[in-house]
Amino acid sequence: MSKGSAWQGNWRVRLYERVRERGYDSLTSFAEARPTAPLYRLAEELGEDAAGVQILTGLLAEAERRKQVTRFVRGVLIRMLSESIPEGWPAVLDDEARVEIALALGSWSAYTPESHKERARRAGDALLATPPPPGWRPLSADDELLRTLLPDEEA
Secondary structure, three states: OOOOHHHOOOHHHHHHHHHHHOOOOOHHHHHHOOOOOOHHHHHHHHOOOOOHHHHHHHHHHHHHHHOOHHHHHHHHHHHHHHHHOOOOOOOOOOHHHHHHHHHHHHHHHHHOOHHHHHHHHHHHHHHHHOOOOOOOOOOOOOOHHHHHHOOOOOO
């Protein structure tokens, strides 16, 4: 992103134009085609005048309209975990692994809407208390374990 240009003009319209130019009808369909890409990478793909926080804002707005906020929350967790532990869940939760997982869960919590924060906290606690199998790497918001931790009931 260059010199704040992401915030010039109508950035929402600009993002949707870029998404449509790439053959998608929504930010959600664009993002779900890249389920493990960090938000900043999605923004980079849309141009130097796009920002990850804009992608996040647009995805949340679409999720709220579609009443799929829990799916959005799972999707953001996947992006955070993929960036922090790209090889999947570690076999041993040593200090280094705990730090990487804590960073992912902390970022996820910050990006989680208030309506879902408590559910997200419980899901994060459950992942740490009963870790998934080594190598577990959710690749979509439909991951079975994530759907167990965060079922599609809207809060």
